[in-house]
Amino acid sequence: MSDIHSLFTGVLPTHNHFGLRNTQALAGVSHVWQDFFARALAEQLGQEPGAQVAADPVPVDASVEPSAGSDLLTQIVTQRHxxxxxxxxxxPEPLFLPIAEFELELLPPAAVPFPEDEIVAQQRQQNFESGWVRPIVLTAGQPLPEPGPAPQPKPLFLPIAEFELDLLPPAAEPYPEEERVQQQKALDFDCGWARPLILNNLRLAA
Incomplete structure (x- = not known):
């Protein structure tokens, strides 16, 4: 079984309590280090002749004005001036590589655009050369070809339902004469006999 026991807060037993042992061991080590540092400091002060004198307090004479404050103020003022x-x-600044795609100042200056009237004149000259001068130069000294048949004009056909009766939906077929007479008799019977009788019965029942 383990010798480590869980104890309540505030309980400090002296038997089988490793926390107490660790605390005692650390306390002893701390005392050892304190003694070591004290001896090292004493040896360092002993090697310097003016260190012990500076560490000891200077007796103050009541009749003489203390000069420690004025000396410190003079030193501060001197340091400030x-x-x-x-x-x-x-x-270090980053390396700058001029790239023409990103730095527009490095690109060559853009060409000056042509005036509007000059562009119109150039287009007219190009149309004249393409439509007249070039065909004449290419066919110079050659017989002209015979023109072919021109396309025949076709009538424009616009299907309009008001004018084209063929586009209208077919008309409904009329009822036969016997069926129309029978429907009229049934309508007269309903309006003259059946409907008033049913309405009268409904009034009496209400």
Whole structure:
């Protein structure tokens, strides 16, 4: 079984309590280090002749004005009037590679556009050369071809239902004469006998 026991808060037993043992061991080590640092400091002060004198307090004479404050103020003022220049340490600047696609200033200047009237004149000259001069030069000294038959004009056909009766939906077929007479008799019977009788019965029942 393990010798480590869980204890309640505030309980400090002296038997089988490893936390207490660790605390005692650390306390002993701390005392050892404190003694070591004290001895090292004493040896360092002993090697310097003016260190012990500076560490000891100077007796103060009541009849003489203390000069420690004025000396400190003089030192502070002197330090403030010193010409201190701050040296700014900046990171190295990134390498700049001029790329014409991104730096428009590096591109060659754009060509000056032609005036509007000059563009119109050039277009007219091109149309004249393409439509008249070039065909005449290419067919110079050659017999002209015979023109072929021109396309025949065709009548324009616009299907309009008001004028083209063939586009209208077919008319409904009329009822036969016997069926029309029978429907009229049934309508007269309903309106003259059946409907008033049913309405009268409904009034009496209400």
């Amino acid at each position: 010193c010409d201190v220049q701050d040296t700014e340490i900046a990171p």
